Amino acid sequence: MLKKLSKRNAKRQMVDYIIYIITLIVTVALLLSFNMIMFSSEIAVLLKEKSILPLIIVMVSILVVLIMSMLVNHITMFILKRRSKEFGLYMLLGIENRKIANLFVMENRSIHSIVLIIGLIIGTVLYHAIKAIICHIYAVPVQLSVDFSVKATILTLLYMSAIVFFTEVRTKRAFGKLTVKELLYLDNADIDETEKNKKGTVMRAVSAIAGVIGFAILLLSIFQSRSENEGLLAIVLIAISVYGLFTYLYRHFLSRLKNIKWKYAGKRLFIYRQLTAKMRSMLHLMAGVCILMTVALLIIDWGIFFAGKVDDRVNAVAFDVGIFSDDKNADFSQQLSYLRKTDKLNYSYEYRLFSDGNDTYFQQSQKAVRGKLGYSLSGADIDIFMSVSDYMNLREMLGLPKIAVDQQSYILHCSPAYITSLQAYVNENPVLLVGGISYRFGGIYSEDFLQQELPGNGNGVLIIVPDKAVSALDIQKQVLAITTRSDLSLAEINELSEINNNVDIVSKIGVRNQSAPMAVYMVLPAFYLAFVLCAVACTILSVQILSYAKKERRSYLTLNYLGVGVSQQKKLLKKHLLQLYFLPAIPAAFINILSFPMMTGSIAKNANGTLQIISLFSRIKQSFITVSLFLIFLMLYYVGTLIIYEHSIMNGQ
């Protein structure tokens, strides 16, 4: 009889907590797919032997297990509270606490088993999607196959057991202590108001102080470079202040409701009273959800930055292949004939790079880096020169717009990060002396021009002088720049470099292969963790909101009697839900945008090899992408919750 009851309850629970169950299924799917990535021989070949990806995946998965066990525990205790009367009744009927606890645990186990089965199936499919992303990052073709990993499945089972173990122990312990009376009145139990107020005052004070200090650090970092740790501290302090923000908003809405003119206009009275009532009981929960969302947004931000980094670095190479030789009489005919054999050669151009032994422009360009990071990125280097005719030919080869330079002028071509500091320098020192002849400044350009790799067309900055001027300079490198009709493979680049070991080869595919691990190690785990955090935040919010549906149904029925039509009620409902969903999301998005001074410094520092000082515009652009991604995710949960909420409230009206 008890088993039958347990089965029926589990079925009913699955319908009531469908959003929670979907979140669990997706988490299991993610755990399995990342475990499969970890054990995949195909991926291991791509990532090379000593990849740190398995270690990162295990660390992130353990974090996910911890977060998910907190969610499972929260929802289980929530369900226990909601069904306390039912359990109290079982106790009244003489069923022992231990048996009721087992019944509840069995129900949960049945749900978790179904979650596990569906999650494992979806996870196998998801593995292929993640594998395709990794292959895309490495620019290698995806090979579709039917994969199953026993090791990955066993590890996923272990993770899932860990997620539910803690909750099961807590549930059994909770049932052991509960009495009939406690269970019958658990749903109505409330903390003593005075105690609540005292705690509330302390928390408000702490969060206000934390907010002020956090914002002060962030504001200071706009004007003065701060350390990474200070930035992190600022974000943590602001996140703590979220509690105070919600208390303030709650009080703000309450005070607005004292304004008769405001509250009786439109449907505000109903909407804002509903909102303040919910905020009152959900204040801590909303603050917690907001903090989870804030952390998730920062992680998404981090992920997006590194996701774009591979393509940025590859694009900065500009030419498909660049072959550099220190020998001023180097002969590239063998390399060219090899490329002709591959039938991929499009254009090739041979040129020389020169130097005057000084490092004036290089040092000036590094000022921007030092100002932002506190040190030079690649140590000392010298200024590199190129002749105007070579520069024009290379521009044409890359399809860049034509520019005009007269015989008395020089121009600069640099990485976008250095424009400001170089422009400031040439404004004060517009004249360049080469071989005793003065040349005036003729402009600065910053298109991708193979300047961010070593060797390259100058270490971030290149000085272009008239052809006659280079005769007074020392030859630094003999270079062959190549563009191809289709992408060369890594094997072809390897063969190309074997032709002559005394040359350095920089290629798009080589750079991609070099920087891809960074993206795989940083981006995939970041999105994995951010997804779980967002999903947990939205699930907590959804389950809490949906638990109010029964009470809400009565309110909307009353509205119906008072002459508010069904379509109008639906509008009110949508608006109300939107308020509840976006109240914690907006501060989280705001904190993310505000954190740009901190991100500007710390992220640039971690972008190995390809330095980019993040401009305000690019930061806003990235925040926009991050917040948009987050809002799309939020909307999915919002729509899901709305459908269930609307159905339970409007059904039958």
Place this chain on the structure above:
Amino acid sequence: MSTILNVVSVEKYYGTKVNLKKALDRIQFSVNVGEFVSIMGPSGSGKTTLLNCISTIDSISAGHIYINNEDLAALPLEKMAAFRRNNLGFIFQDFNLLDTLSIEENIALPLSIKNIPAKEIQQSVQLLMQQLGITDIASKFPPQVSGGQKQRCACARAFINRPKLILADEPTGALDSVSTGQILTLLTELNRQEQATILMVTHDPLCASYGKRILFLKDGHLVKELHRGQMSRTDFYHAILSEISALGGEK
């Protein structure tokens, strides 16, 4: 005196063709402006079904219901809400107040829904609260006041709009005897002083005796109509009791 409610041969069926239940069978009566009519009958006699049909919450299977000469059956669905908003007031056994709104705001809600200017709302609410003696609980919330006070608030909410017809479904069903007396006196005063037309469903003869006319329902049929005329309330109460025993018991 003009007719506000006219119920013409109303029939209401529930269930499927195989298992059809007739909840209302050719019900016919009318209510004049300013009347206080009670509907009595045992459980399952169709009292609440009839009230729901009149209140546009439920639809009828046959016949016509006219409120202020408007045929409810011909009223399009999208106009139902506006019709309720402008013509009807409701009082329920379990009050149906919104717990999130204060007493004052609960009363103001129908006017706020109609987009009446805030100043006008406030004046009307203050005046009505004074009349009903609930000014001192204006800023309290429903869970903080007694059942009698909640029902006073519900009466005020039903009346604030000056509806053409107030429909009360067992308004004293959840109240103690003192509160019951107070609410019924209040309804009588609203009826006498403000000319409010009230249609009240009850199974309590004492409550019904506050009305001027009683309609008895049994098994979906209107079986008897009792007029108070010049009778005192006590005499009318006894007349109701006799009628109930003649019809076969109270319930």
